[in-house]
Amino acid sequence: MHGGQGWEHAYKKAVEFVSGLTLLEKVNITTGTGWTQDLCVGATGGIPRLGFSGFCLQDSPLGIRFADQNSAFPAGVNTAATWSKKLFKARGEAMGEEFRDKGIDVVLGPVAGPLGRSPEGGRNWEGFAPDPVLTGVAMAETIKGIQDTGVIACAKHFIGNEQEHYRQQMSSNMDDTTMHETYLWPFADAVKAGVGSVMCSYNRMNDSYA
Numbered sequence: 001m002h003g004g005q006g007w008e009h010a011y012k013k014a015v016e017f018v019s020g021l022t023l024l025e026k027v028n029i030t031t032g033t034g035w036t037q038d039l040c041v042g043a044t045g046g047i048p049r050l051g052f053s054g055f056c057l058q059d060s061p062l063g064i065r066f067a068d069q070n071s072a073f074p075a076g077v078n079t080a081a082t083w084s085k086k087l088f089k090a091r092g093e094a095m096g097e098e099f100r101d102k103g104i105d106v107v108l109g110p111v112a113g114p115l116g117r118s119p120e121g122g123r124n125w126e127g128f129a130p131d132p133v134l135t136g137v138a139m140a141e142t143i144k145g146i147q148d149t150g151v152i153a154c155a156k157h158f159i160g161n162e163q164e165h166y167r168q169q170m171s172s173n174m175d176d177t178t179m180h181e182t183y184l185w186p187f188a189d190a191v192k193a194g195v196g197s198v199m200c201s202y203n204r205m206n207d208s209y210a
Contacts (some may be wrong), residue, residue, distance in 0.1 A: 007194060021047065029054065037066045039103065057154070061109025061126050071098055076111060080128035080138050088138045092145020092153075099151050106152045106197060110142045111113055112186035113161040113201055122164035132182050136189030143193045153184065155190040156199035159183055159210055163203070171204035 003079035018026065028045035029052070029191045039056065059065035075200060079091055092110075099107050109126075112135050116124035124130075128138040139155060146153040160172030161182060174183070186199070187207070201210045 017050070017052075020050070032057075039067070041065060044202035055105045055152075056103060057106040058099065058102075058104045059108045060109045061156075063108075064099060064104065066102055067102060070102065076138065077116075077123045077125045078126045080134055082136075085137060085141050089145040093148055094145075096146035096149030096151040096153075099146075100149050104151065106154055107146055108154050108156060108199060110139055110146075110153065110190075111156055112136075112159040112190065113159055114138050114164075115162065115181070115183055115186065117182070118162055121162055124125070128186075132185035136186040137188050138191045139192035139195075143190055143195045147194065147196060152196035154199050155195045155198040157185055157201035158187055158198050159201055159203035160202035160205045161203055161210075168202045169204075171207050173206050 021029075025047050031045060033043050037040060039058070039153065041059050042057040044054045044057075044058060046052050062075055064070040072140060073091060073095055079088060095109075111123075111127040114121045114124055114127055115135060116127050116130045118124075128135040143153040143155070158178070160174070162172055163170055190198070193198065203210060
């Protein structure tokens with residue numbers, strides 16, 4: 001993580017910080033606030049007495065949304081076409097540095113859902129590839145690159161977010177084998193890479209909200 005310290009150091013500091021919080025303060029910092037077209041597309045509450053201002057979360061997996069003087073990075077599908085682990089990580093590092101310099105704590109990306117098995121998926125280009133192994137490798141390297149800059153990556157959308165149209169009403173239906181061998185695979189790689197957060201999808205999975 002940022003400053004040359006590993007996750008173990010960050011985890012120890014987090015445990016010490018949380019141990020001094022009241023229940024209300026714990027709820028406050030784990031509850032999202034609003035959706036705004038501003039510096040932070042989403043945020044969490046802060047703890048003023050401890051000097052913690054909360055987390056600033058911002059899209060997107062291709063660069064900073066709702067801002068100027070920032071880069072438009074190559075789409076995930078274009079990056080994956082290079083098959084270059086070095087490039088996956090370098091892209092993540094460049095994104096992380098830019099988000100950090102804008103004061104953003106959490107990058108709402110990279111994307112493994114939609115995986116893009118259907119060519120009609122409107123947001124397939126945000127992800128890497130319909131192949132779960134390639135997407136898993138790209139996710140892992142991108143996450144390492146982002147988080148090496150001190151910014152938290154957020155793997156999304158978990159799980160079955162394969163259709164943008166009516167995504168809050170539709171249901172992605174699949175059997176357990178398909179789920180584990182295809183759609184969960186890149187998210188497992190993201191977790192193994194140490195991703196700091198995961199975003200739930202908006203759709204239903206087998207008629208239950210994800």
